[in-house]
Amino acid sequence: RPVGRALGNPPEWQDVLLNVPPIQQQFHWDCGLACSRMVLRYLHPVSEDDFEKACWELKLTQSVWTIDLAYLMHHLQIRHRFCTQTLGVDKGFRTQNFYKKHFDTEEDRVNKLFQNAESQGVVVKQCSVSVQEIQAHLEQGHVAIVLVNAVVLTCELCASPVKYCCFLPVGQKCFCRKPEYQGHFVVLCGFNKSAGSIYYNNPAYSDRVCCTSFRNLEDAWRSYGTDEDILFVFKDS
Secondary structure, eight states: OOSSBOSSSOOTTOSEEOOOOOOOOSSSSOHHHHHHHHHHHHHSOOOHHHHHHHHHHTTOOSOOOHHHHHHHHHHTTOOEEEEESOSSOOGGGGGSHHHHTTHHHHHHHHHHHHHHHHHHTOOEEEOOOOHHHHHHHHHTTOEEEEEEETTTOOOSSOSSOOOGGGGSOTTOOOOOOOOSOOEEEEEEEEEETTTTEEEEEOTTOSSOBEEEEHHHHHHHHSSTTSTTOEEEEOTTO
């Protein structure tokens, strides 16, 4: 069974597969930044110095939320639209293992980002997004960064699932025990309507395009903990 679909020309039955270069995350916490690098390289190259400078100016730390990525896109003059179910931090996340370590220090910061978004030119909408809207976005050559529960997301092409230790800090002991929720960013880059499949780049890897069913994507994306966050990014930026 193939490990993942090789990059290159899509087969004849492929509806849409955008040439978004896979970039692997370097740490347990920077999947969102790796996804941003993929998107920027697809749109128009931004130098590593400019990217690092933007991250420094925005004071991005080891806790990166979707709203941070929206601010990053705006900072680099990339047209975007961030759709979410919650304009701010859901206080219920305080009890989740994934969030509770940084929750108290991050709650005020993230809420202020949401409050100031409009005045700063960052486009944020409180709404639910359909799979059909995602398809229409991809058909136009645009891409999207989506927050998913990595515990639920399953690639149909990969020979083995991602080990959860891939997302743990270096040196932290891992027993690969399946957690309840593992927030993770991926880049949506194509779909096959007839097969009901969607293609995405997973920053856990550097050598493949992953694929799952629309149903599995929705389950992972609409899991409690994600707020159904999706950052639409436009090629005509």
